[in-house]
Amino acid sequence: MKPSRSSALLKRLQLGRRAVIALPLVWLALFFLLPFALVLKISLSDAAVAIPPYGPLLEYADQTLHVFLNVGNYIFLLSDSLYIAAYWGSVKTAFISTAACLLIGYPMAYAMARAPARWQLLLLLLVMLPSWTSFLIRVYAWMGILSNSGLINNLLMGLGLIESPLRMMNTQFAVTIGIVYAYLPFMVLPLYAHLTRLDNSLLEAAADLGSRKLNTFFKVTLPLSMGGIVAGSMLVFIPAVGEFVIPELLGGPDTLMIGKVLWEEFFLNRDWPVASALAIVMLLLLLVPIVWFHRYQSRELG
Amino acid sequence: MRFVRRINFSTVMLVLGLLFLYLPMVVLVVYSFNESKLVTVWSGFSTKWYGELFRDQQILSAVWTSLKIAFFAASMAVCLGTVAAFVMTRYGHFRGKTALSSMVTAPLVMPEVITGLSLLLLFVQMAQITGWPADRGMATIWIAHTTFCSAYVAVVVAARLREVDRSIEEAAMDLGSPPLKTFFLITLPIIAPALAAGWLLAFTLSLDDLVIASFVSGPGANTLPMVVFSSVRLGVSPKINALATLIILVVSLATLLAWFFMRRSETKRKLALKQDDTA
Numbered sequence: 001m002k003p004s005r006s007s008a009l010l011k012r013l014q015l016g017r018r019a020v021i022a023l024p025l026v027w028l029a030l031f032f033l034l035p036f037a038l039v040l041k042i043s044l045s046d047a048a049v050a051i052p053p054y055g056p057l058l059e060y061a062d063q064t065l066h067v068f069l070n071v072g073n074y075i076f077l078l079s080d081s082l083y084i085a086a087y088w089g090s091v092k093t094a095f096i097s098t099a100a101c102l103l104i105g106y107p108m109a110y111a112m113a114r115a116p117a118r119w120q121l122l123l124l125l126l127v128m129l130p131s132w133t134s135f136l137i138r139v140y141a142w143m144g145i146l147s148n149s150g151l152i153n154n155l156l157m158g159l160g161l162i163e164s165p166l167r168m169m170n171t172q173f174a175v176t177i178g179i180v181y182a183y184l185p186f187m188v189l190p191l192y193a194h195l196t197r198l199d200n201s202l203l204e205a206a207a208d209l210g211s212r213k214l215n216t217f218f219k220v221t222l223p224l225s226m227g228g229i230v231a232g233s234m235l236v237f238i239p240a241v242g243e244f245v246i247p248e249l250l251g252g253p254d255t256l257m258i259g260k261v262l263w264e265e266f267f268l269n270r271d272w273p274v275a276s277a278l279a280i281v282m283l284l285l286l287l288v289p290i291v292w293f294h295r296y297q298s299r300e301l302g
Numbered sequence: 303m304r305f306v307r308r309i310n311f312s313t314v315m316l317v318l319g320l321l322f323l324y325l326p327m328v329v330l331v332v333y334s335f336n337e338s339k340l341v342t343v344w345s346g347f348s349t350k351w352y353g354e355l356f357r358d359q360q361i362l363s364a365v366w367t368s369l370k371i372a373f374f375a376a377s378m379a380v381c382l383g384t385v386a387a388f389v390m391t392r393y394g395h396f397r398g399k400t401a402l403s404s405m406v407t408a409p410l411v412m413p414e415v416i417t418g419l420s421l422l423l424l425f426v427q428m429a430q431i432t433g434w435p436a437d438r439g440m441a442t443i444w445i446a447h448t449t450f451c452s453a454y455v456a457v458v459v460a461a462r463l464r465e466v467d468r469s470i471e472e473a474a475m476d477l478g479s480p481p482l483k484t485f486f487l488i489t490l491p492i493i494a495p496a497l498a499a500g501w502l503l504a505f506t507l508s509l510d511d512l513v514i515a516s517f518v519s520g521p522g523a524n525t526l527p528m529v530v531f532s533s534v535r536l537g538v539s540p541k542i543n544a545l546a547t548l549i550i551l552v553v554s555l556a557t558l559l560a561w562f563f564m565r566r567s568e569t570k571r572k573l574a575l576k577q578d579d580t581a
Binding site for chain 1: 538
């Protein structure tokens with residue numbers, strides 16, 4: 001700041017600066033941070049037949065403050081094998097889907113980054129286009145393909161390869177396909193961003209020093225694209241753990257996932273405290289991946 | 303020989319991956335012209351499901367509701383997200399910077415069920431204390447969508463802001479332009495394409511959201527995904543195929559247009575560079 005400016009102007013600038021910082025900070029504190037505090041609070045309260053359906057945490061009666069801290073909801077989650085199975089099912093499904101996305105997405109991103117420059121924008125748009133159409137409708141598309149009278153079964157039976165339809169809908173397989181299909185673009189995008197930034201002279205140097213192509217890939221390309229692998233994997237894994245739509249439409253009774261259980265606990269059983277406790281445990285489970293992703297992201301944001 | 307060398311593992315995977323991404327959508331489009339109500343049996347070409355779609359009042363009013371919410375949410379998200387991106391990239395260190403930058407990117411990865419649940423609990427609590435919102439609907443969905451969309455806008459705009467040559471801004475400030483004026487006259491026009499991209503991204507994200515909207519909406523407001531979801535959880539319906547086809551058509555046309563303009567501006571830029579070189 002120039003010393004010639006008056007202190008009144010400086011003060012006004014300071015004020016303006018604070019106001020600009022305050023705008024997003026206050027909005028996010030109010031509509032992002034505070035809501036989580038409420039979830040934590042309600043996860044510790046009793047369910048009640050009331051509107052809203054939970055009991056108070058603090059009550060002032062007989063001139064004393066009563067605190068009701070109820071860890072019963074959490075104990076309930078641990079004691080019922082349904083919830084443990086749902087958490088395990090979610091993590092397992094998300095893990096398998098993330099691995100599949102990485103195996104399909106990495107070569108795709110690699111080929112895109114190596115494609116001639118004039119093709120790259122078009123290829124990028126082609127990969128992104130599906131994710132701009134409706135998520136719900138893309139999941140729904142698989143209902144018509146995988147069902148017993150669906151496209152695959154009709155085709156296979158028409159060719160005489162199978163006698164009776166394969167049961168694919170409402171299975172673990174259908175849910176995994178759905179997640180891979182829906183989230184593949186989110187894996188390809190950060191990988192592509194990293195692979196295009198790769199310094200070609202490093203690859204040439206490796207080749208000059210006599211490194212074979214596969215060796216160069218594992219020793220140079222793969223380590224340098226680690227940031228993209230982490231970002232892409234987290235962008236698939238984290239939402240997949242909490243996924244509701246895909247297990248609801250493509251899954252069956254044996255594909256338990258926590259997002260669906262939370263939804264049912266909330267909307268069907270109307271047990272808000274247990275739904276909140278489920279959300280808190282899910283958040284704890286995702287804490288490490290979220291922090292990991294965030295650390296990477298803030299490095300990118302600078 | 304050159305041709306053979308170009309067919310390698312990753313190119314094959316790219317083609318297969320794109321087929322995987324597009325075949326299900328092609329199937330939807332084809333079956334939207336199917337005469338039969340049984341979606342998987344082909345019984346002749348017909349456009350009757352499009353007629354039925356346009357007679358469905360529930361779907362039409364849901365489309366209108368969704369468009370309104372998406373428009374307002376995207377506009378507000380661009381304002382908030384741009385301010386957040388500007389603060390993160392242009393301001394040095396200040397108290398609360400870490401808190402702000404974690405809160406800005408956190409909604410990107412938060413599972414939707416958690417965001418939806420927590421926002422609903424907030425609205426219920428707010429209604430108890432302040433009397434607002436008395437019943438949930440468009441306003442609460444708008445707030446919820448604005449919150450998570452501004453995260454995406456902030457990331458897109460911050461990426462652009464970091465590439466911008468700061469010397470122009472500094473020159474304006476040195477010549478005595480106050481910060482606000484500098485922002486509106488210099489910075490904003492430079493990052494305008496990123497704002498447009500952020501707005502479009504926020505608009506499509508808001509149009510697409512089912513889970514968060516279901517939590518924070520009341521009986522008064524049904525968005526398109528909510529209506530589609532309640533219809534498809536009962537099974538496949540040819541009317542939804544028709545709707546899907548229209549959505550795919552609109553998005554493809556918009557993408558084609560975007561590609562055309564981006565390529566044209568790229569060619570222009572290259573031409574300008576070439577002229578600079580020869581001059």
